[in-house]
Amino acid sequence: MSTGQTRSDRKPAPVKMVTTDTGRILRISPEDESARAAVAAAATPAPQNIDPARRTDVLFRVRRAEGHELSSWWMVGAFxxxxxxxxxxxxxxPYSA
Known part of the structure; x- marks a missing residue:
């Protein structure tokens, strides 16, 4: 009895990973190329001089210069x-011991 499913030796279509200016990762298949054009048209271009570590939607993230990273001992001491x-x-x- 046949289940109606056939085994195919076709490889899956290649998927392309695209990262937007806001950091979102999109999977684009060849069939979705028209959708990619629509997404690119809808995205607003970000100014080139904005540091992504200082975006308004990111809290407490600061990009420091080389050699000025926070020591891990601060985290141990805080713990x-x-x-x-x-x-x-x-x-x-009372009565907790």
Whole structure:
């Protein structure tokens, strides 16, 4: 009995990855080339002098110069201080020990 499905030796159509100015990644197949033109026409061109790390929709991201990266020890210290603060505050809660 046949299920109606046939096995094909065709390879899937190549998919092209396109990154827009806003950082969105789009998959474009050859059939969607007309849609790609519509997306490109709808996208507004971004000024060339804007740093993507300083966009208004990105919070707390700062691009620093080479050699001025944040040390990972700050994160370790923040974890230790936060843990100590939580333990100190929980010591004031009755019947928690």
């Amino acid at each position: 230790v201080v936060t843990s100590g603060l939580v333990i100190a505050l929980l010591s004031w809660v």
